[in-house]
Amino acid sequence: MEQKNDPSFADIWEELNYRGLVHVSTDAAELKTLLAGPPITFYCGFDPTAPSLHLGNLVQILVMRRLQLAGHKPLGLVGGSTGLIGDPRPTAERTLNTRETVAEWVGYLSAQVARFLSFEGDNAARMVNNLDWTAPLSAIDFLRDVGKYFRVGTMLKKDAVSARLNSDAGISYTEFSYQILQGMDFLELYRTYGCVLQTGGSDQWGNLTSGTDLIHRAEHASVHAIGTPLITNSDGTKFGKSEGNAVWLDPALTSPYAFYQFWLNTDDADVVERLKIFTFLTRDDLERLERAVEAEPFRREAQRTLAFEVTSLVHGVAATEAAIAAAGALFGQGELAELDAETLGAAVAELPSAKATAATSVVQALLDTGLVSSLGEARRAIGQGGVYLNNEKVADDTATLEGSELAGGFAVLRRGKKTLAGVTFS
RNA sequence: GGCGAGUUACCCAAGUGGCCAAAGGGAUCUGACUGUAAAUCAGACUGCUUCGCAUUCGGGGGUUCGAAUCCCUCACUCGCCA
Numbered sequence: 448m449e450q451k452n453d454p455s456f457a458d459i460w461e462e463l464n465y466r467g468l469v470h471v472s473t474d475a476a477e478l479k480t481l482l483a484g485p486p487i488t489f490y491c492g493f494d495p496t497a498p499s500l501h502l503g504n505l506v507q508i509l510v511m512r513r514l515q516l517a518g519h520k521p522l523g524l525v526g527g528s529t530g531l532i533g534d535p536r537p538t539a540e541r542t543l544n545t546r547e548t549v550a551e552w553v554g555y556l557s558a559q560v561a562r563f564l565s566f567e568g569d570n571a572a573r574m575v576n577n578l579d580w581t582a583p584l585s586a587i588d589f590l591r592d593v594g595k596y597f598r599v600g601t602m603l604k605k606d607a608v609s610a611r612l613n614s615d616a617g618i619s620y621t622e623f624s625y626q627i628l629q630g631m632d633f634l635e636l637y638r639t640y641g642c643v644l645q646t647g648g649s650d651q652w653g654n655l656t657s658g659t660d661l662i663h664r665a666e667h668a669s670v671h672a673i674g675t676p677l678i679t680n681s682d683g684t685k686f687g688k689s690e691g692n693a694v695w696l697d698p699a700l701t702s703p704y705a706f707y708q709f710w711l712n713t714d715d716a717d718v719v720e721r722l723k724i725f726t727f728l729t730r731d732d733l734e735r736l737e738r739a740v741e742a743e744p745f746r747r748e749a750q751r752t753l754a755f756e757v758t759s760l761v762h763g764v765a766a767t768e769a770a771i772a773a774a775g776a777l778f779g780q781g782e783l784a785e786l787d788a789e790t791l792g793a794a795v796a797e798l799p800s801a802k803a804t805a806a807t808s809v810v811q812a813l814l815d816t817g818l819v820s821s822l823g824e825a826r827r828a829i830g831q832g833g834v835y836l837n838n839e840k841v842a843d844d845t846a847t848l849e850g851s852e853l854a855g856g857f858a859v860l861r862r863g864k865k866t867l868a869g870v871t872f873s
Numbered sequence: 874g875g876c877g878a879g880u881u882a883c884c885c886a887a888g889u890g891g892c893c894a895a896a897g898g899g900a901u902c903u904g905a906c907u908g909u910a911a912a913u914c915a916g917a918c919u920g921c922u923u924c925g926c927a928u929u930c931g932g933g934g935g936u937u938c939g940a941a942u943c944c945c946u947c948a949c950u951c952g953c954c955a
Contacts, residue, residue: 538884540950615879615951682911684900708909715910745908778909823920824902831903831917863902865909 452516453729458483459517463673465730466723468510470649470676473659478671481643486518486570489644490636492577492629493560494526494534495552496541499697500559502687503648505761506675506724508563510646511572519644520570522636523560527553527578529629534654535622537610543621553578559696563760573640577632596664597627597657605653626657633658634665642670649674678724681716696761703762704797707770708865710754711747715740718749726756773797777859777867783837788855795857795869802873809836809846809860816860816868828862835861848872 456462460479463469472478481487491507493500500508511521530549533541544552557574564572602608605626611618629651636642645655655672662670678686687694689709695701701709713721719737722728728736736749758767773794776786783791801815810825813834819825826844828834834841836851837859848870851858858870 617950712909715908718910744910747908747910750908750910774909819902821920823923824918826923827917828903833903863904866902 450512450516450727452513452727455730459514459519463510463513467720468506468513468675468724469673471652471674473669473671473673477669478644478673481671482514482517482519486520487644488520488522488636488640488642489514489646490522490524490575490633490642491646492524492526492529492632493556495530495549495556496533496544497693497695498552498555499695499700500556501693501695503678505696505757506678507646507648508560509725510673510675512563514646515564515570515572518570521564521572522640522642523557523564523572523574524632524636525553525557525560525574525576527576528581529577529625529632531578532621532625532628534625534629534651535607535611535618537607538614539616540619540622555697575636577628577635580635581628581631593627593631593661596661597630601660602626605657607650607653626654629654630657630661633670634661637662637666637668637670643668644671644673646673646675649676678720681714698762698766702770702797702799703758703766704770704773706762707754707758707767708774710757711750711774712865713750713753715744715749718753722749722753722756726753726760728752728756769793770797778865783859784853786854791853791857792855795859795871798859798867798869800869800871803848803858803870804873805847805849805852807848807870809834809841809848810844812848812860812870813862813868816870818860818862818866818868833863 452459452462456465458479460475460482489511491511493504493507511523515521527549530544530553531546533543535541553576557576561572561574566572602623603612608618608623608626611622633642633645633655645658647655652672652674655674659670659672662668680686689701689705692701694706694709698706710721718740719733722733722736736752739746739748755767755771758770762770772790773796776790776794777783777798786794799817801812801817803812803815807815809829810822813819813825813828814822819828825834829841829844829846832840836846836848837853838861848858851870852872853859856872858872860868860870862868
């Protein structure tokens with residue numbers, strides 16, 4: 448649980464590479480020297496495209512934290528201005544969010560990032576918002592002072608831009624300009640704080656180099672960038688999705704229980720890589736778990752460790768233990784009917800739930816708890832034999848909750864093997 | 874501004890007057906097998922009061938007994954030309 452870098456590595460650069468966190472970077476030898484030397488200031492930006500950060504962002508946050516633990520000084524940037532523009536996605540133009548929404552999300556994200564960094568000591572972190580230096584800039588100043596450093600040919604070659612130009616979606620001037628804004632951020636932070644390194648996802652590489660190039664031109668200085676790999680599942684699906692939804696860091700959007708379950712269900716083929724990236728376990732621990740996956744996969748020790756470590760990191764140990772206890776009660780071998788009201792209540796509290804009465808139909812309860820999205824789907828699920836009420840298969844789609852009330856006034860609905868919801872009788 | 878091409882369900886993509894609630898693939902969900910894993914096989918996948926009905930094929934209007942398919946119009950996208 449303790450957050451520290453593994454002292455068995457010669458320096459943080461070695462450790463980042465071991466953990467598979469460096470996909471692309473500026474000159475590796477220089478970076479290694481830079482990171483092994485006296486403290487530097489670096490930054491990583493987060494755009495407010497949602498009210499919460501998600502697991503993809505957590506990778507970046509942990510890179511920041513590891514660098515901070517190595518003595519370097521982090522600047523956590525929230526994109527108050529870049530969030531108003533939107534970086535080009537490869538598929539299609541983004542819908543612009545209102546200024547009010549973006550401002551609100553900036554607040555949420557800023558607080559989330561701050562939780563993972565230390566604001567004490569010589570290398571205390573600092574949060575910045577790029578709206579602070581972008582908002583006062585006039586269009587004329589922007590074009591004269593910044594635009595002149597950018598060549599359109601270079602801008603067109605960036606993957607994000609060229610993908611869009613080659614697609615049938617095209618790209619607006621607004622999104623095309625995004626890379627300039629991000630480049631300006633790096634320049635601004637270089638000037639104000641002496642920031643010499645930007646980290647980010649490899650999909651941001653074009654934007655990262657936009658900044659290093661700009662500083663090169665405007666300040667004749669060499670600064671650095673590190674791009675982390677895009678994390679993918681070994682089966683080819685997207686990492687960080689649970690039932691089609693993003694896994695958020697905000698407990699109101701993804702409950703600690705669901706968060707824990709997400710990690711617990713990690714594939715054997717992926718679990719070691721995840722441990723390297725998302726935990727502070729040492730190389731020794733990781734190698735031991737890797738052997739455990741091979742020798743005794745059914746024990747799922749690596750998955751349990753991963754789920755515990757990451758959930759504790761994000762939601763705290765108490766919430767994690769509650770999630771584990773809930774899973775134990777709900778997935779345990781014992782009968783649900785034998786659980787006492789307190790245990791059951793705590794377990795149900797971790798699940799999505801809805802109020803109902805004994806007369807409520809099972810299909811309606813499935814819909815109310817969000818286990819299905821329509822009554823038709825609920826009937827279909829029952830017809831497929833995929834619905835359980837208090838661990839007993841529901842055979843008839845006209846069934847009601849009659850007689851299903853357990854201790855404390857709850858019932859447990861399940862869809863499939865592991866999608867659970869609680870019902871509270873009123 | 875001119876000319877051409879295009880807009881189909883979560884995504885990709887067939888369909889060019891009735892046999893279309895709309896092929897195929899992917900994603901997703903369920904079942905079997907399992908370790909709350911993967912792979913594999915099977916089924917489901919617009920909604921509803923489900924052997925039937927209602928509403929979908931960019932928006933609106935029209936032709937027709939009948940339209941995703943034909944016509945008009947608006948919006949958006951892409952390309953070429955200016």
